[in-house]
Amino acid sequence: MSAPSVLLLNGPNLNMLGTRQPDVYGTATLEDAVAVAERAAHDVGFDLTARQTNHEGQMIDWIHEARGTVAGIVVNPGGWTHTSVALADALVVPEVPVVEVHLSNVAAREPFRHHSYVSPIAVAVIAGCGIQGYDFAIRALAERISNR
Ligand code: DQA
Secondary structure: OOOOEEEEEEOOOHHHOOOOOHHHHOOOOHHHHHHHHHHHHHHHOOEEEEEEOOOHHHHHHHHHHHOOOOOEEEEEOHHHHHOOHHHHHHHOOOOOOEEEEEOOOHHHOOHHHOOOOOHHHOOEEEEOOOOHHHHHHHHHHHHHHHOO
């Protein structure tokens, strides 16, 4: 049997990790976060594709294309977490488990970060673990997929 394909999606401004508010997000880069996810994916036997965009329509197109081709999605929606009904609507289209990940503990930050449009459709939410959260997210997804 071939390895399940999973998608790692990073939203706006996450390409700036490492230089962007290091006091909040740490000094690791997006490349470092993807490497953590890739290692976990290798461990659990996933074939991982990682993408980042600052354009909401692009993100939604990728999610639509995932329907029928991926077994699960890990997403850090960045600021769209708190604003985008459209992203949450798109994430149910592939009908696969979705794990939401945030580097920072959004619940301990400004009130506008306390609400997530994505959490209600996610099977798990990981926040506040920095880039290690990407490892946890992949492993949480693996649990879900193997129990399906
Ligand atoms: C974030 C948290 C969001 O509130 C913020 O807009 C981001 C990053 C995180 O990973 O902690 O861009 O998703």
